[in-house]
Structure formats: structure tokens, C-alpha cells
Amino acid sequence: MPASRAPRVPVEERLFSLVLALLATETGLTKTEILSTVQGYRQRWTQGDNAALERQFERDKDDIRELGVPLETIEEPGDTGNNQNLRYRIPRGAYELPDDIAFSSEETALLTLAAMVWREGTLSGESRRALLKLRSLGGTAPVPELDYAPRIRSRDAAFEPLQTALDRRLVVRFDYLKPGDDAPRARRVVPYALVQFQGRWLCSAIDPETDGWRTFLLSRIVSPVAVTAETATVPPDATAERALADLEALWEAQIAVVRADPASDAETRLLKRRGTVRRLDGALTVHWSDRHLLADELASFGPEVEAVSPPEIRALVVARLAALVADHRGTADSEASRG
Amino acid sequence: MAERAPALQAQDKLAFLLSLVPYLMDRGSVSIAEAAAHFKVPVAQIKRAVELIAVSGIPGETTQYQHGDLFDIAWDDFEQNGVIVLTNMVAIDDSPRFSAREAAAMIAGLQYLSSLPENADRAAIATLMSKLSRGASSAPSQVAVENAPTNDLLALVERAVEAGVQLEFDYAGVRGQVERRRVDPLRVESLDADWYLRGYDHLREAVRTFRLDRIAAPAVSDQPISFTASDVVLPEKLFEGSPDDVVVTVEIDTAASSFLADYAPDDIEGAGTSRTRLHLRVNQFGSLARLISGLPGRPVVIAPASARDAVSDWVSRASHRYGEDELFSVDGGLD
Numbered sequence: 001m002p003a004s005r006a007p008r009v010p011v012e013e014r015l016f017s018l019v020l021a022l023l024a025t026e027t028g029l030t031k032t033e034i035l036s037t038v039q040g041y042r043q044r045w046t047q048g049d050n051a052a053l054e055r056q057f058e059r060d061k062d063d064i065r066e067l068g069v070p071l072e073t074i075e076e077p078g079d080t081g082n083n084q085n086l087r088y089r090i091p092r093g094a095y096e097l098p099d100d101i102a103f104s105s106e107e108t109a110l111l112t113l114a115a116m117v118w119r120e121g122t123l124s125g126e127s128r129r130a131l132l133k134l135r136s137l138g139g140t141a142p143v144p145e146l147d148y149a150p151r152i153r154s155r156d157a158a159f160e161p162l163q164t165a166l167d168r169r170l171v172v173r174f175d176y177l178k179p180g181d182d183a184p185r186a187r188r189v190v191p192y193a194l195v196q197f198q199g200r201w202l203c204s205a206i207d208p209e210t211d212g213w214r215t216f217l218l219s220r221i222v223s224p225v226a227v228t229a230e231t232a233t234v235p236p237d238a239t240a241e242r243a244l245a246d247l248e249a250l251w252e253a254q255i256a257v258v259r260a261d262p263a264s265d266a267e268t269r270l271l272k273r274r275g276t277v278r279r280l281d282g283a284l285t286v287h288w289s290d291r292h293l294l295a296d297e298l299a300s301f302g303p304e305v306e307a308v309s310p311p312e313i314r315a316l317v318v319a320r321l322a323a324l325v326a327d328h329r330g331t332a333d334s335e336a337s338r339g
Numbered sequence: 340m341a342e343r344a345p346a347l348q349a350q351d352k353l354a355f356l357l358s359l360v361p362y363l364m365d366r367g368s369v370s371i372a373e374a375a376a377h378f379k380v381p382v383a384q385i386k387r388a389v390e391l392i393a394v395s396g397i398p399g400e401t402t403q404y405q406h407g408d409l410f411d412i413a414w415d416d417f418e419q420n421g422v423i424v425l426t427n428m429v430a431i432d433d434s435p436r437f438s439a440r441e442a443a444a445m446i447a448g449l450q451y452l453s454s455l456p457e458n459a460d461r462a463a464i465a466t467l468m469s470k471l472s473r474g475a476s477s478a479p480s481q482v483a484v485e486n487a488p489t490n491d492l493l494a495l496v497e498r499a500v501e502a503g504v505q506l507e508f509d510y511a512g513v514r515g516q517v518e519r520r521r522v523d524p525l526r527v528e529s530l531d532a533d534w535y536l537r538g539y540d541h542l543r544e545a546v547r548t549f550r551l552d553r554i555a556a557p558a559v560s561d562q563p564i565s566f567t568a569s570d571v572v573l574p575e576k577l578f579e580g581s582p583d584d585v586v587v588t589v590e591i592d593t594a595a596s597s598f599l600a601d602y603a604p605d606d607i608e609g610a611g612t613s614r615t616r617l618h619l620r621v622n623q624f625g626s627l628a629r630l631i632s633g634l635p636g637r638p639v640v641i642a643p644a645s646a647r648d649a650v651s652d653w654v655s656r657a658s659h660r661y662g663e664d665e666l667f668s669v670d671g672g673l674d
Binding site: 010011012013015016017019020023024036037038039042063064066068069070092094095096098099101106107109110111113114115116117118123125126127128129130132133136137138140145146147148149150151152153155156163166177179192193194195196197198199200219222239240241243244247248263264265268269272273274292296297299300301302303305314317318320321322323324325327328329 | 358365377396402430438464471473477484488497500526532554568594595635637653654660
């Protein structure tokens with residue numbers, strides 16, 4: 001019977017039926033058993049060629065696993081390598097939330113807010129589904145007196161492919177443009193963490209050629225990120241926690257001295273920057289992780305600040321200002337387009 | 340790729356079914372309206388899901404989906420009283436685990452909120468994060484957000500809200516003048532590293548948005564508030580356009596043009612191979628000069644001349660703080 005004449009079963013009904021069938025089986029079901037008996041497949045199963053239905057099953061398995069459902073494959077003992085005899089099942093213990101995990105109403109409130117953080121980001125689907133599972137537990141959260149609307153954006157187009165690569169330990173390729181360089185450089189690395197530090201997304205990665213540990217600002221990736229099929233191993237200590245700790249250490253260690261006009265916007269904001277200290281002579285010591293980012297920030301304060309030291313920060317600010325002065329002298333003409 | 344798009348929606352629907360069943364089992368009997376409110380979904384979505392659950396099940400011994408192999412509900416209660424009661428359960432006993440990415444999204448979200456006074460108890464947050472890790476079907480993805488120290492200003496805002504009094508503080512506007520403002524706090528919003536307080540400003544007699552890092556000398560006043568969050572419908576966007584906005588043309592490296600996305604450029608045109616021209620609406624040139632001088636990608640204001648002059652004046656005055664011959668080349672930074 002052609003597929004078009006089979007009664008139409010909604011996709012979610014087929015997926016739901018598959019999960020139920022695989023949860024209910026101890027020993028697992030073969031592919032043929034699944035395709036010939038489970039709702040949504042059985043209507044399209046024939047005695048002859050089921051290639052299209054088998055491809056459907058492969059996609060469904062991926063979709064289900066993406067939801068965190070541990071769909072596992074068991075090989076028949078003594079019959080390895082025979083695909084037809086593979087058995088599929090969802091082990092209950094790995095599927096169900098452990099009994100001892102419960103969330104108090106305060107925790108539920110915090111998690112609801114944590115999920116809200118991603119409503120515009122790449123992880124919006126994930127956080128929405130995490131909330132469903134949280135609500136599945138029946139707990140309710142008190143309505144907070146102050147309305148919070150926190151938001152993380154992962155606007156950088158590189159975020160999604162980098163996360164896919166880091167979840168699957170795959171090598172990626174992209175062009176990276178360092179400020180001050182004339183042209184981007186092609187990079188080939190294994191990402192191991194995506195971290196947000198001081199409001200910016202960074203990717204920590206290992207260069208498989210040199211085993212060097214690198215940190216890339218997503219905003220400086222100027223080409224699409226190509227996820228290769230090449231897998232690579234990373235050391236066990238290559239974690240997001242370590243990536244953040246490395247950035248914290250860098251932030252802690254690097255200091256610049258700036259003078260800010262009293263009561264200026266620059267002074268108010270620099271004083272709120274993490275770790276800023278006012279020296280006895282009134283100058284501020286500010287911390288930083290990247291000299292170009294700091295120079296951009298200091299330049300934005302215009303005449304309200306002077307970068308005193310170190311010399312390379314001062315020089316970067318001066319260079320930025322000089323370029324801005326030159327670019328805005330007189331009336332705009334084609335000179336401005338020289339890029 | 341096109342065939343994958345509907346599957347995403349089906350994934351959400353599946354996650355909903357797998358979450359709804361344990362909730363219904365746990366509740367025993369619950370009205371459709373209450374279930375809808377709990378999951379924050381329309382009543383119709385609950386109804387459709389329950390109707391699907393009621394006819395779903397496992398192939399069973401006979402592989403024929405016999406009556407006992409299916410879920411069942413008390414149909415009369417459902418159709419006449421709007422109450423859901425599961426009368427036969429199949430296969431599912433408990434809520435599903437989180438996926439690696441779902442757990443990572445929640446953990447990173449908690450890290451991002453670490454400056455909130457509610458999150459001051461770091462041990463409790465660590466426990467919560469480990470519960471998420473243990474409740475995931477595989478190790479959470481390596482996505483993390485920097486931990487921030489508790490923000491004392493937010494604690495003050497919360498105290499003002501609890502007490503129903505105005506918050507007062509010095510605020511340096513972009514024009515540079517500092518004024519004492521008295522505000523009914525309505526909402527705290529954030530965008531990545533930038534946090535904002537939205538509130539009714541008694542000085543301006545209107546709803547205003549304040550950057551938390553521009554607020555100085557904050558204090559809880561003894562003046563009662565005039566408005567609470569439920570009295571005021573806040574505009575969705577943090578910064579609303581105003582009739583006296585000026586359209587400014589900016590040219591910038593195409594690779595850096597996304598930095599201007601917040602300023603809602605209404606049309607975009609190429610300018611050479613690697614440069615892009617954008618039209619932004621700005622309220623006054625002081626903030627434009629700050630924005631332009633801090634952006635990467637060599638932004639240049641093209642028009643109008645008054646906007647160009649404002650930027651020129653800002654950066655010229657800035658460069659006068661430095662000596663004539665200070666230019667030299669440097670290298671470094673993050674990789």
C-alpha cells in the first residue's frame with residue numbers, strides 16, 4: 001500500500017508510541033517488531049521494501065535521544081554486526097528522574113527564572129523543554145514581588161555549530177580575525193567549552209596540531225563555522241569550569257591604570273567594574289582580559305578618561321582615537337569607505 | 340533540511356506528553372484549567388494532549404493495542420466537568436530526565452543569575468546545580484557563565500519593593516549631568532552583562548530605564564510608591580523610539596555590523612565588499628558618540644553632518660588628553 005493511502009498518524013503520536021513501546025519492553029524490540037507493530041509505523045509497514053520507513057525510524061531515534069531519552073541498542077550475543085537482530089529499548093532507570101531529586105518551591109522559582117534567561121538565545125528550545133519537565137514534577141513557585149526579565153543572547157552565529165561540535169567532540173574550522181591583523185586566519189580546533197565572560201561569548205578549544213589551549217571570542221569569528229566529521233579526544237580537565245577559571249585568573253592578573261573625571265559617567269561605571277580600586281592619588285586600577293576590548297571600552301568614554309598605563313593599553317586607546325578623529329574629519333566622502 | 344523543521348515542533352509536543360502524564364498521575368484528579376495554568380499553555384493544548392494520551396499505549400501481547408494496553412481516562416468527567424482523571428496507566432511511571440543540553444541551559448542560567456540576592460546562598464545553588472547534573476540523562480554540555488558577586492543594588496531594589504517605597508539614587512545621564520532620581524521599581528531586566536532597572540520616575544513623571552552601573556548612592560526612601568508592576572504595562576523594548584529621533588547613517592565592517600543590531604537599523608546596504616551602511620535611529624548625539632567610539636569594526640558616521648561633528652568633537656577632545664607622538668603599534672590580547 002503506498003504511503004499516501006495509509007491513515008495519517010501525527011508525528012507526536014508516533015514518537016510517543018515509540019517511547020511507550022520501548023519503555024515497556026525489558027528485552028528490547030527488533031526493528032522489524034517496531035516497524036510492524038508500533039502505532040504510526042505499522043500503518044505504513046509492508047512485507048516488502050520498508051526503506052523509507054526505516055529512514056523515518058532512524059530520524060525518530062535521533063529526535064527522541066535529543067530530548068534526553070536514553071534509547072539504547074542491544075546486540076544479540078554471538079550475533080554481532082547483524083543489524084536486523086539489534087534490539088532497541090529505553091531502560092527505565094536511565095529514563096526516569098531519580099526518586100531523590102525533588103525541587104523546593106524556592107528552587108522551582110530559581111529554575112523558572114534560569115530557563116527564562118535563554119528565551120532569545122540558541123538554547124531557548126532546550127530551556128523550554130527543561131521547564132516542561134520541571135513542571136511535570138508538580139511543584140509550584142511563589143510569584144516574586146519584583147518582576148525579573150533576565151536575558152542572555154547568543155547572537156553570534158558561531159554559537160550553535162560550536163555547541164554541536166563540543167557535544168560530539170568534533171573538529172571545527174573557521175576564519176578568525178584578530179584586531180590589528182590585516183586578514184583573518186583559518187583555524188582548525190577542537191572546542192571543549194562555551195563560556196560567557198563579562199557579557200561576551202568565548203569558545204575554549206584545543207589545537208590538535210600543537211596541543212595548544214586557545215580561547216576565541218565568538219564575535220571575532222568572521223566565517224561560518226564548519227563542523228567536520230573528524231572526532232578528537234580532549235583531556236579530562238578541559239571543562240567549562242576550567243575555561244572560566246583561566247579567564248578569571250587572567251582578569252585578576254591584568255591591571256590598567258586610568259584617570260576618570262570625578263562624578264563622570266566613566267567614573268561611575270568603571271568603579272562598578274569587577275575588581276576596580278581607587279588609588280590614593282584618585283586614579284583607578286581596572287582589570288581586563290583582552291587589551292583590545294579594554295581599549296574599545298576606554299575609548300567609548302571619550303574625554304572622560306585617560307588611559308595611563310600600561311603603555312600598550314594607552315597606545316591602543318590613542319590609536320583608536322586617532323583613527324576616529326581622522327575618519328570623522330570634514331565631510332564624509334568616499335574616503336570613509338576605504339575599509 | 341526542510342523535512343526536519345516540523346520534527347522540531349513534534350519534539351516539543353512529545354516532551355509535553357512525557358511531562359504531562361506523570362503530572363496527571365501524581366494529581367489523581369485535576370481540572371483542565373488548572374493543568375493549563377500549571378504548564379502555562381492554552382486549555383486547548385491540554386485537551387488535545389489528553390485526548391491523544393487516552394488513545395495511546397503499547398502494542399501489548401497481541402500487538403493489537405488491546406483495551407488494557409492503552410491509557411484510559413474518565414471520559415464523562417473530562418467531557419462534562421472539564422476534569423482529567425487517568426483510569427489506566429501504561430509504561431510511564433515518572434517524570435523524564437533532563438537532556439544534557441537542557442541541564443546545561445538551566446545550570447548556565449543559574450550561573451548567569453548569580454548576582455541576584457536570591458542566589459546569595461552559594462551552597463544552596465551548588466546543590467541545585469548538582470541535582471540538575473544528576474537529573475540529566477548524560478553529562479551536561481560544557482556551557483557556563485561567569486559567576487558574579489551578589490549585587491547589593493538589587494538587594495536594595497528588592498527591599499524597596501517589599502516595603503512599597505520609592506528607591507532614590509544619583510543618576511548620571513549621557514549628557515553628563517547628575518540628578519537625584521526617585522523611582523517606583525517595576526522590573527529588573529538584563530541583556531548579557533548589562534542590567535537595567537525599569538521604573539516610574541517621579542522626577543520625569545514617566546516610566547524610564549536606568550542602567551544599574553550608572554546608578555550611584557542608592558537608598559531606600561520613606562516615600563510610598565505610586566505604581567506597582569501590575570499597574571503599568573511596560574513596553575517590550577527596553578528603549579522606545581521617540582518622535583524626535585534622528586536617523587543617522589553609519590558605515591562599519593560587515594563582520595562587526597551585528598553589534599548595532601540593538602539599535603534596530605531599519606535598512607542595510609552594502610558599501611564595498613567588506614563594509615556595510617546602516618541607518619540607526621538615535622535620540623541624541625551624546626550616546627551616539629559613546630557608541631561609535633567603543634565599537635570594533637571601524638565605525639564611521641556618514642550623515643548627517645551634525646552627527647559626524649558630534650562624534651568628531653567627542654573623540655578630538657578625548658585625544659587631547661594624550662601627547663602628540665604617542666602612536667606606536669602593539670600586538671596581543673586573547674587569541
